[in-house]
Amino acid sequence: MSSEAGTVLTMRAIGKSFPGVRALDGVSLTVAEGEVVALLGENGAGKSTLMNILAGVFKDYEGEIEVGGQVAHIHSPRDARRHGIAMIHQELNLVPELSIADNLFLGRERALLDRRGTEARTAELLRGLGLDLSPRTLVKQCKIAERQLIEVAKALSQNVRVLVMDEPTSALADAEVRRLYGVIRDLTGRGVAVIYISHRLEELEEIADRVVVLRDGRHIGERHRIDRDELIQMMVGRPLGEMFPRAAGGSTGEELLTVEGLSVPGEPGSGRTPLREVSLTVRAGEIVGVAGLMGAGRSELLESIFGVHRAAGGAMTLGGRPYRPKSPKAAIRRGVALVAEDRKAQSLVLGNTIGFNVGLPSLGRFLRLGVVAARRANAAVERQVRELRVKAPGIRFTVGNLSGGNQQKVVLAKWLLTAPSLILMDEPTRGIDVGAKAEIHALMSALAAEGKGVLVASSELPELLAMCDRVLVLCEGRVTAEFPRGRATQEAILEAAMARRQVTA
Amino acid sequence: MTAVRTPPPVKARGENRMRRTLSALGAAQAYIGLVLILAVGIATKGEIFLNETNLTNAVGAFASRGILAVGVTLVILTGGIDLSVGSLLGIASMTAAMMLARFSLEPWQIVPICMVVGAFFGFLNGAGTTWLRIQSFVMTLAMLSVVRGLDRQVSDNVSVGTQIAGPDGKLTPQAEAFQVFGTPGHNLFDRIYYPVLAFIVVCIVFHLILTKTRFGRHVYAVGGNPTAARLSGVNVTAVTIAVFTLSGMLAGFAGPIDAAYSASADPQAGQSYELDAIAAAVIGGASLAGGKGTIAGTFVGALILTLLDNVLGLNAVSDNWQLVIKGLIVVVAVVLQRPDLFTFLRGGSRS
Known part of the structure; x- marks a missing residue:
């Protein structure tokens, strides 16, 4: 049955239970050709469960799926692939030790490998996505943003009709997000339907044709126009106050951390950005932001202050005393904490x-x-x-x-249990829902109000602009600009973030 | 998606004590296995099986491997593996016998020396896996070979007896005393069979270390997620070296027991014991991926292997079939630890 012209996917009354939890309850979803549908909801709302059902991750569920007007029995990833459904998972599913071409055709190789053919096809796909990479490049040598696009290429190589993207931008800096949007528009122009999961409301205004809101495993409603306040209210089921609760310009105390000309060598092979003569200060009661594109050295800076990497040059003081942490253990002993970027892998x-x-x-x-x-x-x-x-x-x-x-x-x-005086936060709100995000922002403000120093790296500029007393911008491992609160704008930060070597702000 | 929606707030402390105790006691399937084997033993050879001498001898024969299993469990908890413990036990048992035969040392002098010898090689295992970043499987495989070679070299490929007769034709006082380490029929204070006591004490000590100390928590953290452990201030290198050293030390401790039990140190002593030790840990619920397992589980796992040997032996099952059955039990134990496997076997679909 095809009720509407151009409907490519219909999911009807989908339900799914896990032991002790009703994860989805009678959720329906239709998507038309060339449409971008955003799925919105708090963590645990059922978005990923719904999409995993579509991608064949779960064997059993209730309800019915139709693809192109035909009932589709999707009970394995193979079924999903056969129906032209591809999903790009939040945790990217690429084999790091294999080349891009090998990854693209993994599981679909011929018994006798046709290396030349797959590499030619891969090169074509990469070009189409504006990626300047050789098909023979090993995936482990690619940046996260590039891996994301490689996943897209993989989906495209399978004649995809419905592409599901789970938090595709959570690891990307703004410039890379632009590129991804370009790719999405290109896909929809060719009639591919895109289902897009994101926590970033501001993105949806730009990319989504329609927003579907889930809450507690139920379909709550959908909108064609994006009204942030209304959407947030639909998601959390209650009106939410100010997104970023920090009052402007708190008074700042003594210098807590000073970093003078910190240089840390990179590591060949691991893609670690070297730091070049970074200087900064964090005062007690201050929130200092670190902005920059992917690979600008934000994580490396925080990790170096936390004693993860050995400095080759420069000096630091903490609380007025020299500070030269040999290991995280030593940093913790001096009252420093690091909320690392990847909570599953690192924390x-x-x-x-x-x-x-x-x-x-x-x-x-x-x-x-x-x-x-x-x-x-x-x-x-x-x-x-x-x-x-x-x-x-x-x-x-x-x-x-x-x-x-x-x-x-x-x-x-x-x-917090270690009672730190300086808290380093690397992407503290990545991939978490609006409610928890607001709570974490409130916590950051409270910590600063208690006189602790907070140094926060984030790829979400609105978050930095709203939360920080000062924003530092890194580019290729050096500080290219520093803006006090009020003088920082998204445009100025982006410009500094892209200020390659010759320009200094 | 991990959906944990609107659960109740955090409960007050002091609850779930029952569950905590249960989980500290190890994996349930190990107990099921133990009960089954006891049942088989009693049903087939009730009187002989339940005889105290039989049970003591059974545990005594396995005690040295049980002690190795405790050390191996420590290493497995950090996500590593120790294949060298059998060889380390061998060289420790040889050390014990030679100390006795050549230098007439007292038993209480021999044990610490053997522990130091074992700890030394264990330390090398730890140093290789951390500082040289050799995978522990490879490092300890190499150590297995190196130490076995040394053992055979120092002993000239001849076993060294521990029943050393003095000029008067009787056992020397040191040799007499040494028998208490495990020669069947020689009990501590005429009452306690030393290998059994040693195994139980080792289990209790390491159970307490793992559950009650900071070091114990660090062992679980290193195995569960080494990066997170390091970023939480855990000295991952030190913990790793420590577990290998302790594992070696326990192998050294088990050496004299094995020598006394066999009344001699054979250059081949302890061969393939590492496999029994690993099997005991795995039956007891330890995961080779690290971060999961308990000493209580390993204790029960060792007991299962012990009694299995015994029950099958009493029923005159051949050694060959014993090996086959042991292997099958390992597989069954691991499968039982994965309840999700059953949903798969049942076909899964509910609608």
Whole structure:
């Protein structure tokens, strides 16, 4: 059946339960050819579950799927592929040790590899996406933004009719997002339907034809015009106050951290950006932002301050005393905390409990004769977890089963328990829902108000503009500009972020 | 998507004590296996099987491997593997016998020396995996070979007896005392069979270290996510070196037991013990991916292998079939740890 002309996909009354959770309940979705439909909702609203059903990740579910007017039985990724459905997962599914061409045709190779043919086809696809890469390049040598586009190329190589993108921009800087939009417009121009999951409302205004809002596994409504306040209210089920709750220009105290001419060598092969003579200060009670494109050295800067990488030159002071951390352990001892960029890979032991994770860096405080005073440690952990309103049945709950926003709160709880004076945050709100995001912003303000220093790197410029007293801009490992609050604009920051070598601001 | 929606707020402390205790005791399937084997043992050879001497001897024969399993569990928890423990036990048992035969050292002097020897090679394992960044499988595989070679070289490929007779034709006092480490029929204070006691004490000590100390938590953190551990201030290198050293030290501790049990140190002693040790840890619920496992589980796993050997032996099942059954039990134990596998086997579809 095809009720509407051009309808390429219809999902009808889709339901799915996990042990103890009704993840989806009677959700329907139709998508037309060449349309970009945005799926919006908090973490745990059911967006990824719905899309995983479409992509054949789940074997069993309730409801019916039609592709091009025909009932489609999708119970495996292979089924989905046969019906022209491709999904680009949030965690990219590429094999790092294989070349781009090998990745594109993985699982579809002929018994006797046709290297020349696949490489030619790959080169063509890459050119079409404006990617200047050789098909033989190993994926591990590509930047995240490039990998994202390689995933798109992979989808395109399969004659895709419906392309699902789960948070495609969460790892991208603004300039790279532009390029992705260009690619999406090109695809829709060729009649491909795109289902787009994102937490960034501002993006949807630009790219989406229609927004569908899910909440608690239910279809809440859809809109053709994007009204942010209304959408947020639909998502969280309640009106939300100011997105960024920070009052302008708090008073700032003493210099907490000074960095003078910090140079850190890069690492060949790992794609780590070297830092070149970076200087900055963070005062007590101040939130300082670090902006820059992908690969500008934002993470490297925070990690170097945290003692992850050895500095080759420069000097730092912390609280007026020389500061030369040999390891994260030494940095933690001096009262520094790092909320790392990738919470799953860098911050959490996913298979272990909330209590284990939150307590990990603070165990030294709870030792009695070398033995962890478990009751005292657990009490402290519970207090911290409650304060941050982590939604979980208890601190014995496994972290891996929490939603993204709650995982991030666990990371924050873990660091707050160490009572740091300087908190380094790398993409603290990436990939988490609006509600949790607002809570984290409020927390940042509260920390600054308590006199702690906060150094935050983010690829979301609105977040930096609203939250920070000052914004530093990095480009290719050096500071190219610094803006005080009020004088920073998206345009000025972007310009400085793209100020390659010759220009200095 | 991991959907955890509107769950209740964090509960007050002190709850779920029951569940906590259960999880500390190890994986449930191990107990099921233990009960099954006991049942088979009692049903087939009840009287002989339940005889105290039989049970003590069974555990005694396996105790040295059980102690190795505790060390291997530590390494597995950090996400590594230690294949060298069998060889380390061999060289420690040789060290013990030679100390006794050549220098007439007292038993209480021999044990620390053996532990230092084991710890030394264990430390090299740790140093290789961290500083030289050799995968632990490779590093300890090499150590297995190197140490076995050294063992055979120092012993000239001849086993060294521990029943050393003095000029009067009787056992020397040191050799007499050494028997208490495990020669069947020789008990500590005429009551306690030392290998059993040693195994239980080692289990308790390391259970407490893993559950109660900061070091223990760090072991789980390193195995669960080394990057997160490092960024949380854990000295991953030190923890890794420590677990390998402890594993070697325990192998050294088990050496004299093995020598006393066999009344001699054979240059081949301990060969393939590492496989029994790993099997015990795995049956007990340890995951080779790291971060998951308990000493209690390993204890039960070792007990299962012990009693299995015993029950099959009593029923005159050949060694060959014993090996086959042991292998199958490992597979069944691992499958039972994966309840999701059952949904798959049942076909999964509910609608």
